[in-house]
Amino acid sequence: MQLIKDFSDIQKFVSFLGFDYQQRLLADINSLLVKYMAEQSKNNSPAPPQTTIQAPTQMPNYANSPPPAFTAPPPPPVFTGSPQSPQINKPSFPQMPLGGININRSTTSQGLANMLTPTKSNKKPQISFNEAISYIVPFLTEMGTDASKSQNLSMDLFRLFKQIDGVSSIKEIYLSEYQNIKLGVFLEKIQDNYKERNINLKKKAGLPQDFELQMKIGDVLIALGFINDADLQKALNAQKNPTTEQNTSNAPSWMNKSMLSGDSENKGPIRKKMLGDTIVELGIINKEQLNFCLSIQRLFKNIVESR
Helix, strand or coil: CCCCCCHHHHHHHHHCCCHHHHHHHHHHHHHHHHHHHHHHHHCCCCCCCCCCCCCCCCCCCCCCCCCCCCCCCCCCCCCCCCCCCCCCCCCCCCCCCECCECCCCCCCHHHHHHHHCCCCCCCCCEEEHHHHHHHEEEEECHHHHHHHCCCCCCHHHHHHHHHCCCCCCHHHHHHHHCCCCCHHHHHHHHHHHHHCCCEEEEECCCCCCCCEEECCHHHHHHHHCCCCHHHHHHHHHHHHCCCCCCCCCCCCCCCCHHHHCCCHHHCCCCCCCCHHHHHHHCCCCCHHHHHHHHHHHHHHHHHHHCC
């Protein structure tokens, strides 16, 4: 082996070896190549393709021809670094809240119980007086129909009966033809003809099934145009702070008679003053106007609340 100095010497040496020795030499070379590739794979470099040298099946005869040139396999490529592994983009799924409720970590157990407990709203829709008259429809009776054909009918009633079609509400008729007068004056016409049985009243089909009617006398008086907001506030203040007079001649009508007598055994508590009486005592309206508003309040309330 000391005589081998370059590749040409190796070629000559191999050519003079016997067939068995050539097989052993090629096996050793293949073994060295496998070890070399294993060392390269440890450095995270792709291994070069395995090259296997096939031995000749029979011994060549080089007596009359020179041996073929021996070409050594090229060295494997040297890689610096390691190939980057492909990044896999994982699909991101939105985090769904439990039961449709966003729960914070700082939520207390009591707060969490309140969030998970379904709440039922028992609040009913409120209908005021102005809304109530939009659900009350006047219609002509047989007497009203006959009266509308009479030549002795006044122009005022003829105009009113013409607007009553059995479909339009009281509020719609008032806004279309009678805005130049107060609502109280118009409702007085309706009430008079209701008492004379010329017209009747019914509920409109669009009235909500479940509601809370708000028809306080103060709101009715304001809606009819008899008082304003300042008058109502003045009456409310006087109702909270009544001035009791012991003189029987100047005592108000709402005071209990037992308080006016000198008998201490029959004395009783003073009854709460009604708001309508307070407004009358303050001189804002008279007793007839109060009675008219109370009658309108009762009439419309009975119609709206009827089942």
